[in-house]
Amino acid sequence: MHVKGRAIATWEWFVESAIRLAGILAIIFVLLIFAFLLRNALPIFRQVPVGNLLGGRFWRPTSEPAQFGMLPLLLGSLYVTLGALLIAVPLGLSCAVFASEVAPARLREVLKPLIELLAAIPSVVYGFLGLLLLGPWLANVLNLPVGQFAALGSLLLALMALPMIVSIAEDAIRAVPVALRHNSLALGATRWQTIIKVVVPAARSGIIAASLLGVGRAIGETMTVLMVTGNAAVIPQGLVGFFRPVRTMTATIAAEMGESAYQSSHYYALFAIGLMLFIITFVTNTLADVLVRRAGGVKT
Amino acid sequence: MVILLATDEAKNIIRPEGEIRLETIDLDMFYDDFQAVKQISIAIPSRRITALIGPSGCGKSSFLRCLNRMNDVIEGTRVQGKVLLDGEDIYSPDTDVVQLRRRVGMVFQTPNPFPMSIYDNIAYGPRLHGVRDRTQLDEIVEKSLRSAAIWDEVKDKLHQSATDLSGGQQQRLCIARVLAVEPEIVLMDEPCSALDPTATFRIEELMTELMENYTIIIVTHNMYQASRVSQYTGFFLMGELIEYDHTVRIFENPQDQRTDDYVRGRFG
Numbered sequence: 001m002h003v004k005g006r007a008i009a010t011w012e013w014f015v016e017s018a019i020r021l022a023g024i025l026a027i028i029f030v031l032l033i034f035a036f037l038l039r040n041a042l043p044i045f046r047q048v049p050v051g052n053l054l055g056g057r058f059w060r061p062t063s064e065p066a067q068f069g070m071l072p073l074l075l076g077s078l079y080v081t082l083g084a085l086l087i088a089v090p091l092g093l094s095c096a097v098f099a100s101e102v103a104p105a106r107l108r109e110v111l112k113p114l115i116e117l118l119a120a121i122p123s124v125v126y127g128f129l130g131l132l133l134l135g136p137w138l139a140n141v142l143n144l145p146v147g148q149f150a151a152l153g154s155l156l157l158a159l160m161a162l163p164m165i166v167s168i169a170e171d172a173i174r175a176v177p178v179a180l181r182h183n184s185l186a187l188g189a190t191r192w193q194t195i196i197k198v199v200v201p202a203a204r205s206g207i208i209a210a211s212l213l214g215v216g217r218a219i220g221e222t223m224t225v226l227m228v229t230g231n232a233a234v235i236p237q238g239l240v241g242f243f244r245p246v247r248t249m250t251a252t253i254a255a256e257m258g259e260s261a262y263q264s265s266h267y268y269a270l271f272a273i274g275l276m277l278f279i280i281t282f283v284t285n286t287l288a289d290v291l292v293r294r295a296g297g298v299k300t
Numbered sequence: 301m302v303i304l305l306a307t308d309e310a311k312n313i314i315r316p317e318g319e320i321r322l323e324t325i326d327l328d329m330f331y332d333d334f335q336a337v338k339q340i341s342i343a344i345p346s347r348r349i350t351a352l353i354g355p356s357g358c359g360k361s362s363f364l365r366c367l368n369r370m371n372d373v374i375e376g377t378r379v380q381g382k383v384l385l386d387g388e389d390i391y392s393p394d395t396d397v398v399q400l401r402r403r404v405g406m407v408f409q410t411p412n413p414f415p416m417s418i419y420d421n422i423a424y425g426p427r428l429h430g431v432r433d434r435t436q437l438d439e440i441v442e443k444s445l446r447s448a449a450i451w452d453e454v455k456d457k458l459h460q461s462a463t464d465l466s467g468g469q470q471q472r473l474c475i476a477r478v479l480a481v482e483p484e485i486v487l488m489d490e491p492c493s494a495l496d497p498t499a500t501f502r503i504e505e506l507m508t509e510l511m512e513n514y515t516i517i518i519v520t521h522n523m524y525q526a527s528r529v530s531q532y533t534g535f536f537l538m539g540e541l542i543e544y545d546h547t548v549r550i551f552e553n554p555q556d557q558r559t560d561d562y563v564r565g566r567f568g
Contacts, residue, residue, distance in 0.1 A: 182412075183412045186401055186408075187477065
C-alpha cells in the first residue's frame with residue numbers, strides 16, 4: 001500500500017514535470033526565434049537609419065548603392081491583407097450566422113467540415129489556382145493590364161482564412177445565451193432582427209478575435225501571394241492599387257533569401273522584415289487572444 | 301358570483317367576473333410525444349393578477365408560453381385547441397406573431413439584459429417597432445423605467461452597461477423593457493425565483509402597481525407569493541388545470557382535495 005502510494009506519487013511527479021517542460025519549451029522556442037531574428041536583423045539598423053528602413057520608398061537591395069526602403073513591402077502586405085479581410089470577414093460572419101442560427105442541424109453537420117476542408121488545401125494549390133485560372137480570367141473580365149495583382153492574393157487568402165474565421169465566429173455566436181434570443185423574440189423582434197441586433201453584438205469580441213486571427217493568417221501567408229501578386233516592389237496607389245502588382249513582406253523574404261549573400265546588408269534587411277512580421281503577427285494574435293478570453297467571460 | 305364552465309363541471313374552474321380579453325379553450329401542448337398541457341380552458345380577467353401555481357413539471361410554464369407563442373421557438377412543440385385574444389385565435393394561420401408578442405409581453409425567470417446600455421435595452425423594443433425620434437425614445441425610456449420602479453436608481457447611468465446592475469435591478473429593467481412596447485398583457489414566468497427577498501418584495505409591489513394598467517399572469521413556485529399578489533389563482537397538476545378560483549378561496553377553502561394538499565404543503 002505504502003509502496004504503491006509512492007509509485008503513484010513518483011509517476012505523478014514525472015507526468016507533471018514532463019507537461020511543465022513541454023509548456024516551458026513552447027515559450028522558449030518563441031523566445032529563441034525572436035532572439036534569432038533580432039540578432040540577425042540588428043546589423044542593418046546600424047547600417048541604415050530606422051527611418052530610411054521603415055519609411056524608404058524604394059526596395060532595391062541589389063542596386064548600387066542598395067536601398068532598403070520597406071514601405072512598398074509594408075503597404076503591399078497591408079493591401080493584400082486588408083483586401084483579404086474585406087472579403088473574408090463579411091463572408092465568414094455570414095457563414096457563421098448561417099451555420100449557427102439558420103441552417104437546419106443536418107445541413108450544419110455537412111457545412112462545417114466542408115468549410116474546414118478549405119484549410120486542408122495546400123497554399124501552393126491556391127497559388128496555382130490563382131495563377132493559372134482566376135488571375136487571367138479576372139484580368140480579362142475586369143480589363144486589367146496583368147493577371148497578377150493584390151486583390152487576387154486577397155481573394156485567395158480570404159478563402160484560406162475563411163475556415164478559421166467561420167469556426168471561431170460560430171463558437172462565439174453559439175455561446176450567446178439562448179435566453180437572450182428568447183427575450184428579444186418575446187419583445188416582438190423577428191429572428192433576423194434578433195440575430196443582427198442582439199446575437200451578433202453579444203458575440204462581437206469573439207467575432208473581432210476571429211477576424212484578427214484571420215489577419216494573422218493572411219499576413220503570414222507566403223507561397224500563394226508570391227505566386228499571384230506579381231512581385232513588384234512598388235508603392236500601391238489608392239483603390240487602383242488593389243488591381244496592380246504588389247509585393248508583400250513574406251514574398252520578399254521567400255524570393256530573395258536564397259540570393260542574398262550571407263551576412264550582407266541585404267541578408268540583414270530580410271531578417272528585419274522577418275522581425276517586423278513577427279511583431280505584427282504577435283500583436284494581432286495577442287489582441288485576438290485577449291478578446292477571445294473576454295468573449296468567454298460573457299457566456300454566463 | 302361564480303359560474304362553473306359548462307364544458308367540465310367536474311372541475312372547479314370559475315369564470316371570473318368583469319372583462320375577459322384572453323382565454324383558452326381546450327388547449328393541449330406537446331413536446332414531441334409528451335403532452336405537457338392537457339385540455340386547459342381558462343378565462344383571464346383583465347387588469348388583475350392571475351397566479352398559476354403547481355409543482356415543478358406541472359405544465360404551468362409551458363402553458364404560459366402558449367399565450368404569446370414562445371413555444372414556437374422550441375423545436376418539437378405542437379399546440380392544439382384555441383387561445384383567444386379579443387376573440388381571435390392567436391394560433392390561426394393569419395396571426396402576426398410579432399404583433400402578438402408586442403401585445404403579450406413576457407418576463408422570464410432569470411433576468412437577461414442585453415449586453416448593451418440601460419437606455420438601449422429599454423429602447424430596443426420601441427426601435428424594433430419603428431420609433432426613431434430621440435425625444436420620443438427618451439420619454440418612453442423614462443416612463444418605462446419609472447413604471448418599473450427603477451428610474452431613480454439608474455437615471456444617472458442610463459448609458460452604462462445594463463449587465464452591471466444587481467439581479468433585482470436587472471429584473472426590474474427587464475420588466476421596464478417589456479413595458480416599453482406597451483403590451484396589454486404581461487406574462488411572468490417565475491420572475492422572482494432568481495432574486496433575494498428584498499428584490500422579490502420590490503417586484504411584488506411593482507406588480508400590484510402595474511395591475512392598474514396591465515393584465516398580469518404570473519407563474520410561481522412560491523405559494524405565499526401567489527397569495528400575496530394575485531386575485532385569481534389556478535392550480536396545475538400533471539398538465540391539467542385542477543382548480544381555478546379567487547385566490548382567497550384557493551388558499552382558504554379549496555374545493556379539490558389535491559389543491560388542498562398542495563396549498564397546505566403536503567406535497568410539491
